[in-house]
Amino acid sequence: MLKLSPICSAVVLALSTLTIAGCSDAPEAPQTKTPAKQASTSKADIYQDYLNRDVRDDIFYFVLPDRFENGDPTNDQGSQTDPISRGGFDPTHKGYFHGGDLQGLKNRLDYLQDMGITAIWLTPILRNRAMQGPSAGYHGYWVVDFTELDPHFGSNDDLKDLIDTAHSKGMKVFFDIITNHTADVIKYKECHYPDGSHRNTETYLCDYKYMEQLAQGDTYTPFIVEGEENLKVPAWLNDPKYYNNQGDSKWHGESAVNGDFMGLDDLNTRMPEVVDGFIDIYKNIITNFKPDGFRIDTVKHVDMSFWQKFSPAIMQHAKEQGIPNFHVFGEVYDGDPAFLSRFTTIGKMPAILDFGLQGNADAVFANTESPQKLEQLFDDDDYYRDADSSPDQLLTFIANHDMGRIGLFLNNNFPDSSEAEKTQRSILTHAFMYFARGIPVVYYGDEQGFTGDGNDQAAREDMMPSVTASYNDNNLLGTDKTTADDNFDQTHPIYLKLAEFADIYKTHAALRKGIHLTRHADEEPGIYAFSRIERSEQQEYLLVFNSSTEQKKVVLDASSKQYQPLYGAKLPLKAQNGSVTVNVPALGFVIYKANDRINPVIASDIKVVTAEVDKRSPDFINIEYDLSGITQQPSLYKVTTEFVNHQGVYQMGATDFTPPYRAKILASDIKGGVNGQVRVTIDNLNGDVQQKEISLKL
Template sequence: MTTISKTLLATAVALALSACGNDKAPIDTSNDTQASTVAEKAKQTSVQLAPYNQRHIQDEVLYFVLPDRFHNGDADNDNGSKAIAISQGGFDPTKEGHYHGGDVKGLTEKIPYLKEMGITSIWLTPILRNQAVQGDITGYHGYWVLDFTEIDPHLGTNADLKTFIDTAHAQNMKVFFDIITNHTADVIRYKECHGEGELTFSDGEQMCAYKSLAQVAAGDKYTPFVPKGMENVKVPAWLNDPKYYHNQGDSTFEGENSVYGDFFGLDDVNTDDPEVVAGMTEIFKDIITQFKPDGFRIDTVKHVNIEFWQEFSPALIEHAKQEGIENFFMFGEVYDGNPDVLSKYTTEGKVPSVLDFGFAFAVKNVIADQKGTQELANLFAQDGKYKDEDSDVNQLLNFVGNHDVGRLAWALRESEHNYSQEEMLSRVTLAHSMMYFLRGVPVVYYGSEQGFVGDGGNHNSRQDMMPSKVASYNDDVLLGTDKTTADDNFDTSHPIYQSLKLFAEIYQSNEVLRYGQQAVVFAEDKPGLLVATRTLESGEQYLIAYNTSSDMAHGEFALQGNVNEVVYDSGQSLIDSTDGQATLAMSPLSVAIYKITN
């Protein structure tokens, strides 16, 4: 990675300033003592968080975790249920698609690790009882629900879950559940394509061709049935009746079958049916009443008809208020980077927010693929689409990697740019700072803070934090450490962990970074500067600047007001602002935040 001397930076800025006819001395934000003071001030302020039940979503830093892959607090539950065969087995810590033993007790033990990093909310993948095994893989991830009334026995008991939530709340942290209304576990079969013999599963292939709504209306239907011995495996009992499912065959995730087809063979719930809407609403009202979570992340939102969300979302939020959870919050997974698609669900669909896949894809393009910073500017130019009476873009959930798309570090490793380990570390850290400082709410994907890389998405991005026995995980070269995933990876001294801790401190101690409306003032069609302002209604305004290039970058742009104080600078930047113009020079792969006064 290219390095740059302060002298060169000063020279570059001086030349730029002289070209503007301005010889005013620029502000130097590179002083180490000043940076240390900024960090210490942030630490002192950030501990004064409001009580968890009073905080808005924009005050949160979320941590997204698969409990099975985190920490094993109770080896006695590794094989799941001791009484219910369908939720038993699947434990093999050597296989990436099997249960590895992590559980809710283990997660409870690690709450201090998360709190020290500045995490304020923990989002768990689905924790309800699953069909343990489907074919040659398992439900370790939680998305194959059979029973909507109890925790999966591989993860513990309902009492363990309540203890976890109580412990998190006692530490002033929130808990978000991952919920599913689109489908249940793969139980229902179709005589026309499954036959009536040995059980087979559709994971990874389309076993049963999709039958369109027009075909069904014309009488061309599948004949659904429940295999012998599985007639009563789902809870509540009404979920066992095939009449409450679409039964139209496997989705190819295109056109209408994206909504009406079986998601990899999973039984697609007929959410058009008013009885189903009422039933699903009651299921999750009961979960709110029983466990008192602080919110839900909703799986597969775009695979459900939008009318369902229009009724479901307001009903749950109102119920949570009746249960004393005033700031209960829900956000959906709409697997699409297009703001037109994403915003449809936050406005018309009445889901309060969504995960911002557009942000994740744009950051990958800019940071890993070295596209111009205009990519992010183009995305942010569409932010107004999310604005309605109860939500806006600041409530979107920012992320740069997850359990489906994979980790950003993997994208960097596979890049044609042949990044060194050092530069990969710098780029991953810079991308995470975008999560914290640009509009939206930051979501850290577990293991990112320990330099996890992976070999792709899905199972390849779901490594163990506890010592792993999966060969394809353990051969990874992690960022910022000599460890592998075969080691215990809860290192609070890891450089990414330390950076995220500092980002959280800055985020929490500067309201404008959580609530300020954002406007891009400078971007480029190449790697280089991205500069934006964030402004509160009170008039308080910050300037956030990034250099995404591995070389020094500088630029000139219009700016009303004067930059007179640095909030944070990860590198060496020099800035001058006067007479409505600003000139900025930044060292490679750095971020700087400034206060603006009028």
């Protein structure tokens, strides 16, 4: 653990800057904060009004309630009346309930608010099967009753009280929901004995049966163990006919959608009755509890047609219930934007978790890979742009409960580096998540330097004092504490930095909703520079990150004669011969705001240079444009693509604000496909609007 001298500790606490790097053998990374200027719209206004606040203004905190704080020990064993949801409490075991609950979370709302958190995302909290095999349902993903809170966490009234209290503080509450599966109740005669125990005691798996096998009559015979026929609520979920019953997933091909998750009962999400049933379930959840949105589990393992109906129905119902900015985002565990985006375009889901950013941000700042990976990542944002979704609605993160913590990645990638360097890298990676496009999500405990020993159970430590030996032997970043201590430390250097980042984020709309434009990316570890530009303000925020352990500088085209420092520097930047030179400390970053608006530019012409089936997502046509006469960087242009649909009328396709300007249009929607017709409107956001109809046949 990091040992701070009394003087160094005092500096950390007094200045709230990571001067620990200057008190150790790690490379220095001084970060001097200049007070941020207040935005024209008071941040206090939107951060008190949770109901009408745009989700892009939020900062999320993702938490497992069981591992946070035990506010009511009387519910530690769960249900007093229903044995299926009772027991599983053993705080010494990382796979059992540890006692955290909603009362504990409510008691700690001020801790989250002081860190700048505005939205809390809870892992699933509906009533679970308490025990399943050698583990407990502390995580919430083994639901048997979709109408009530799991008694280990409290009552339905406790949930309403938590939401009301959070709302009174201007904070939102998001539920983690499941449509792919329920708890493991259905068994197969070919795999299980009558008591439900498994015939295969080596793998405890049932071989997956493909659709071709089913067509030939090779099927499993589902049954339910006596006494468990009516476990699930609502009652229709107890009928095996609504499930695929094809055995355990092989995690690829058709089995990824139709197979059971290690025995969990996989629903047939192609059936209209299942789609309508889950729409009703979650409409009732919205009506009864008034959450502010849903995170949806295991999205890619559900049939795409399910999402096309489910997502719009849920969003519409939330609006009817008086929740105008209800947001839905899905978990699609894949790092390729060409695949991830299919669920926001074809699947009509408003947003997904940005696994692409997670992988690339960690590769650059928590490892030593090229910053050009980030340039490519944001160039791929065109995949997300369609009529009703965009990349700035994605939820961004750098660690989670499945893959593990940022501290784990740092320990694995830099085993010989000092703790101070790892702490600084954690702060730098978090900063990138806060200020790049998207909505930041902090994984609970990362603000306290938690590291974990691995993924899954090993990454789900207790914030309250832990008695789990495999957690308590971990070396936390930035502190002398262990997980055996109370870890709600508001003087922890990472916590302090995240609170500081939140204040900057909330003060400047461009850092929340501005256009993200890459300005420079080094080939080797070093500089990634980008702009955030709010469309109406049109002043550049220049952000330059340094992933190297040495100080770096970069020369960039200037959009203003002078830039004011907002973070990481003391003196203004002054342009010379149309350029600015930006110096960035080792493992640090700087933020500047331009004094002047970006000069408007006018394109002399627009033409299609590419119209072809997209190589990475063949269901789409990739259209790329050239705007003639634009050389200034950065420059502002809004390029909107409409296409002629099968009814012969123009339909909205995509909007792009960053070069190279593109549109990704679903081929089946365009009359004539790659030989169809588009109407392109280019707007320099300063009054010059041009429109052109173009045949895609080149």
